[in-house]
Amino acid sequence: MAGIYIHIPFCRQKCYYCDFYKTVNTSLKQKFLTLLNEEAKLRKNYLDNEAIETIYFGGGTPSVLSANELENIHKNIAENYRVEPDAEITFEANPDDLTAEYLQQIKAAGVNRLSVGIQAFQNEHLKKMNRRHDAAQAEAAINNAAKIGFDNISVDLIYGLPGLSDQQWEESLQRVYQLPVQHLSAYHLTYHEGTPFFTWLKKGTLKELSENESVNQFNSLVESSEKAGFEQYEISNFARNELYSRHNSSYWMGKKYLGLGPSAHSYNQVSRRWNFSHVESYVRGLEAGSDYFEEEILSDKDHYNEYIITRIRTKWGVSLSDVNQKFGSEIHSHLLQQLEKYKNTGLVRIDNEIVLLSKEGLFVSDEIMSDLMII
Incomplete structure (x- = not known):
């Protein structure tokens, strides 16, 4: 069994803490989508015809795709790979993109697991991070998804944010526990070089939480999630009723995976390969039939x-x-x-x-x- 990761590099706006490869320039979007499907065809032998048990749309912001664009990618994968009937198809999304109509469309396109980036339930912190949604939109998106029939919903939260009090962190956790979600990913903020948060930290305009405050918030996460029926199965991941992320778990179990799109990584248990973190280089390489990746053989x-x-x-x-x-x-x-x-x-x-x-x-x-x- 193997997995496929698909990196959609486009965002409507950039979050100030994020260092994943992304761009707000969508001028190459249609060409990118054409060449993404081409890459999938070119690399169909990479996984040695192993059955595909997970497909993960990450980014960037995959929910910038229309439902038709998503369906076209999914159809192309199904034509070139042996996808299991019960494959986990995860789709990362921003809450403000998840209208009732869009949720129905992506469900019809094959998505059966949602990963919703909420990050915080305090509007002050959402604005500080340059998130596009507010707390009310986050709750509405989750509730609408459940009403439409999504029964495998994950949300992302961030702790250790500058100015995030223990009380606010506990409030965010409790709001998640009250929503119809089956999975929680909670990450400590990292100040990555090249992000606005890193620059502001160095300038002194942002103040990092102390280690004691971060430890308190981590302990609160572990203790309260257990009380709410979530099992901590990885440092940052918690699940109800053993609804673990099958895709991420396959990484931890050393299974093969194929990465498509700029910055995506692949692993076939012999070598590791990663695509250039640049849409233009990715497009240019595929169009010219030249390299758009680097590779290493693993010792x-x-x-x-x-x-x-x-x-x-x-x-x-x-x-x-x-x-x-x-x-x-x-x-x-x-x-x-x-x-x-x-x-x-x-x-x-x-x-x-x-x-x-x-x-x-x-x-x-x-x-x-x-x-x-x-x-």
């Missing part, structure tokens, strides 16, 4: 590091026996030696040969991952 150490990075973040953890079997005794010994550092810290535990992070360990996962990897 055993690369595969091991990838395994650590993806699995340690999840409820499934790192299997010591898997490491020994897949990567050999030398790497297995390295892992055991590095784990000794965490023996009495309370950050890591080992249950039946499975290495897992504690709640405290989850918050410092980057440091732990770095220690366990082979640099």
Whole structure:
């Protein structure tokens, strides 16, 4: 089983915190869509005819697509790949795009899972991030989607925002729990170089939350989500009734995936490939039949590091026996030696040969991952 990720790089306006590749210039949109379908045809052998169990439309803002444009992409994928009848088809969207009519149209086009970028329920923070919607539109979009028949809805929130109080964060969480959603992705704000938030932080016009405040908000997220019936199955992802993101889970399980569109990454368990993060370069390369991507062949150490990075973040953890079997005794010994550092810290535990992070360990996962990897 494998997955396909489709990057739609267009946005109506840019959020001040976001460093994903995107553009507000839609002049190349139609040419891009034509060449996106062409790329899908050119790369049909990349996954060795494995069945496709997930398709994920990300961005950018996929909801800038019309329903007809979405349907055309989906149809092209179905013609060139072996898509499972029960495949998870996820579609990222902004709340203000999700009118009742549009929701009906994308559902008819095959979308069965919505991922809605809400980020906050305080209009002051939405304006600060340069989001297009307000809190009322966010709630209306989720409720309308549920009424129309979407029963697998995920929402995104951000904590650690400058000026976000613990009370406001708890308010956002409680509003999510009261909505008909089955999945929550909650991320700590990162100040990425090149974004307005990063520039303002360096200038001193934005003040970063303290580490204690960030820890409090993470702890509140973990505790309140559990009370509301959500299981934390990855550092930033929570699901009701085991409705995990099948697409993202396939990344963490090391399955193959194909990435289409500018900046999209692909992995076939031998190499990793990534398309140029530029619409013009992507279009020019495909039109000319020249390179529009870079690629690297992965070593055993690369595969091991990838395994650590993806699995340690999840409820499934790192299997010591898997490491020994897949990567050999030398790497297995390295892992055991590095784990000794965490023996009495309370950050890591080992249950039946499975290495897992504690709640405290989850918050410092980057440091732990770095220690366990082979640099």
